[in-house]
Amino acid sequence: MGQLARRRLLVVLATLTLALLLADLAGAGVADGVRRAGGVLLGPVQRVLAAAPRDELADLERENVRLRALAADQQERLEAAARLATLLGSGPAAGQRLVGARVVATTVAPLGGRSVTVDAGSRDGVRADSTVVAADGLVGRIVSVSPWTSDVQVVGSAGSVVAVRTGPAGTLGTAAAPAPGDAEPRPRGALTLSVIAPGAPVVGDTVRTLGSVDDVPYAAGIVVGTVTDVDPDLGQPTRTATVRPAVDVDALDVVGIVVPQARRAPRAATSGGAGSGAGSSTGPVAGGGGAR
Structure with a gap:
């Protein structure tokens, strides 16, 4: 041939x-x-x-x-x-401007928890302390930024504390990694929820971020997880519970980084109605701060 x-x-x-x-x-x-x-x-x-x-x-x-x-x-x-x-198209993205990114590396901390690296950085408009979400809820926050990549502190890592609202009443509290001295054991990857008594969480309650000024470091209303167990009431000033995170950090792939949107104009002033006794208008009210 x-x-x-x-x-x-x-x-x-x-x-x-x-x-x-x-x-x-x-x-x-x-x-x-x-x-x-x-x-x-x-x-x-x-x-x-x-x-x-x-x-x-x-x-x-x-x-x-x-x-x-x-x-x-x-x-x-x-x-x-x-x-x-x-x-x-998911709930965490509603009303938010997001930069899409993929997880390209992960590191397990010696004291527990995890950090991940994503393939978006300052050249993509990413800033430190930006909220990171997945389709199911909160992933964590940006802790360091380079031109092409960023490091994310995942919820549940040592030192990560998130201000939250719990249940239909929006009871204020915090969600964090279990402390070494916790009296109640927690499953691997679970969070400890703490709320101020007399507020008490209920199994099945949804835990969401409280939110921070200008969405830094956490935007408001992002699902953190679900209460799966409530610790016994021992008469302490706080009630505690176990929270199952909404996001499986062991299977992270595509995430969204919230682009903070600073308020550029003051909120409109309001005044009390007739008979209310309020004779002056109220100024802007700052939003709740988000713990880190």
Whole structure:
């Protein structure tokens, strides 16, 4: 067989291989039909190429490897885009401006907890102390920023304390990693909720961020987790409970970084109605501060 004929056969074989890869991405039904057609066409081609020089076969093998890697990369990008779309349509994203990012590294702290690195940084508008969310709720906050990456302190890490509201009444409290001296054991990855008595959490209560001035470090209303167990009342000034985090930090992939939106104008002043005894208007009221 001449060199030109062999090259044409190589092109045909590479084209059919790419068609099979694309059919796999499209679905099993499409792939089956393409495979049957490919078997009919590829059989004679493969028999002819059996006598081809070894260097041409090596070239073909390298091309097959390249095409498979290209198809796998495209599939990964499609899946990441789908997860980002889910995040943008989720509750944590409501009313927020987000910078999408992917987790590219993770570090487990010696004292417990975890930090992760994401592939967005100052060049993307990310700032330190920005809130980080996933589709299910709060991930943590940005603690350091470089031009292309940022480090995130994940909720439940040592030293991370989040001001929260609990249950329908919005009882104020804090959520943090369990302290070494806690009287009650907590499951791995759980948080300790503390509220001021006489407020008391109830199993099933949703725990959300209280929020901070200008959403730094935590935007308001982000789900932190759910109360799964309430500690006995021992007459202490605080009541404590176990919270299961909303986000599985062991499976983090696509996250959103909240872009803080500072208030540029003062809130409108209000005055009391007739008979209320209020004779002067009230100024702007600062929002609740978020613990770190």
